[in-house]
Amino acid sequence: MVTRTARERREERRQAFDAYLKECPARHLLDRISDKWVSLVLVALAAGPRRYSELSHTIAGVSQKMLTQTLRSLERDGLITRTVTAEVPARVDYDLTPLGRGLLPVMAAIKEWAENNIEDVLASRERYDRSRPDK
Template sequence: MDQPYDVYQDRCPTRMVLDRLADKWALLILDRLRDGPVRFNHLRRDIAGISQKVLSQTLKKLERDGLISRQVFPTVPVTVEYALTGLGRTLTDTVAALAHWAEANMDAVLAAQKAYDSIVR
């Protein structure tokens, strides 16, 4: 049976999903949630450099895509916790591999950039 979607077609809705997953903030959030639910402020502290606005926007997009769930606790102040959904959990190994590949291979990437820049100049 043929797949109903083709990522190589410009109007395919899979492009939106790929765009979301190619976002560094989305990858970091998904990877951070792999060990269990996390509160909003904890995510903000854990992911250095992300603003409150960008975190909020990214969480809403991931929730809309069905990758994370949001639970509100009636405390003062209100506590909000995020967790991976079943669909989101299908991405955990892929997301972790991609995020941590960057850590493991950064020296090689920097060396390649330096070599390239010395030739191009």
């Protein structure tokens, strides 16, 4: 058995979770949380539990299929919980887990940045498109 120093073990762990590597699990997680529906669902749940219909009304443009897939993937990743309450009709609530809540500052900051900077981005796109002769 080969003995490794603490420094070597730390370096091995760092390389094992290097998001620049194609098969890195951290990269797959970055792919998931960078999805527009994921970010919108997480921010929509920031205020507390919500029913499916509330999420559907809050997140304009999301199809039933995409919302369902997004909620399932977030539940699988441990970012949200799905609670079914036995009543007629059955009540299903979605809420953030502590792990999901840990993402809120990042997601809220990205959402806020987008809302605060969209005019500059749109102006930049317009300038760029005007400067392109092939457009």
